[in-house]
Amino acid sequence: MPELPEIHHLARQMHRTLHGRRIAGVDVKQPKCLNMPPQAFADLLVGKTIDRVTSRGKWIFTHLDPGANLLVSLGMGGDLLWHKRGAVPDRYQLRIGFADGSCLTIRFWWFGYAHAVADGDLSAHKMTGTLGLNPLDRREFTLARFHALLEGRRGAIKAFLMDQGNVAGIGNVYIQDILFKARLHPNRPISRIGPREQAALYRAVVGSLTAAARLGGLAFEKDLHGRGGGVRTFLIGYREGKRCPRCGARVRKIRTGATASFICPRCQT
Numbered sequence: 055m056p057e058l059p060e061i062h063h064l065a066r067q068m069h070r071t072l073h074g075r076r077i078a079g080v081d082v083k084q085p086k087c088l089n090m091p092p093q094a095f096a097d098l099l100v101g102k103t104i105d106r107v108t109s110r111g112k113w114i115f116t117h118l119d120p121g122a123n124l125l126v127s128l129g130m131g132g133d134l135l136w137h138k139r140g141a142v143p144d145r146y147q148l149r150i151g152f153a154d155g156s157c158l159t160i161r162f163w164w165f166g167y168a169h170a171v172a173d174g175d176l177s178a179h180k181m182t183g184t185l186g187l188n189p190l191d192r193r194e195f196t197l198a199r200f201h202a203l204l205e206g207r208r209g210a211i212k213a214f215l216m217d218q219g220n221v222a223g224i225g226n227v228y229i230q231d232i233l234f235k236a237r238l239h240p241n242r243p244i245s246r247i248g249p250r251e252q253a254a255l256y257r258a259v260v261g262s263l264t265a266a267a268r269l270g271g272l273a274f275e276k277d278l279h280g281r282g283g284g285v286r287t288f289l290i291g292y293r294e295g296k297r298c299p300r301c302g303a304r305v306r307k308i309r310t311g312a313t314a315s316f317i318c319p320r321c322q323t
């Protein structure tokens with residue numbers, strides 16, 4: 055499942071590759087991933103030019119000129135691929151053709167969303183309007199704001215970080231090493247995390263996600279050109295039974311609510 059580093063990387067590639075291209079046609083094979091009937095969807099997009107492509111959390115925002123947006127979430131995973139003029143892709147749920155003959159295809163493995171939204175309706179879009187802070191934006195995601203976000207909160211730290219309304223983009227893959235670096239057990243109550251531990255956690259969030267985004271995300275997730283990213287290993291994530299790189303204890307896999315967690319039982323308390 056793609057998380058912030060993969061989505062951030064895809065959005066940057068899309069910006070570089072698609073900026074300035076004019077949408078000539080839309081082919082929808084799975085109407086239920088849209089937020090409106092296919093014809094209305096096409097009417098809103100066709101004839102518009104791609105301006106900026108950005109991301110927040112697990113959502114890609116393609117800003118179109120004039121005045122519209124294509125918002126995409128790959129959900130549990132999927133391919134979002136660009137094809138040169140003349141290519142004939144067949145496996146997709148949504149195809150966006152450009153005036154120069156190239157196209158973009160989206161294939162969700164399970165289920166995802168492709169929503170067309172006019173500029174004036176963007177702030178009212180429920181699924182993206184409630185997204186929390188972007189940890190890759192250093193002006194937005196400051197240590198002071200992170201402290202303020204944790205202030206007075208109840209519950210376990212893992213569930214808090216994976217709630218997209220708090221910090222947007224962290225899922226069950228990157229959370230493992232983030233908590234390990236901060237030496238926090240996934241079930242540690244937020245009320246028992248002191249300021250120094252909060253600062254360590256802040257550095258772990260920013261450091262882990264920035265490094266992964268720079269590498270283009272996970273090796274088994276495809277980018278816009280069908281290539282995998284450079285993240286192949288984790289410190290303790292998915293390393294059950296292996297040695298903790300810090301203390302040598304065996305990494306354990308435990309259940310934490312609805313998700314699995316990998317922890318060093320000695321380092322993370």
Ligand SMILES: [Zn+2]
Pocket residue numbers: 298299300301302303318319320321322
């Ligand atoms: Zn350890």
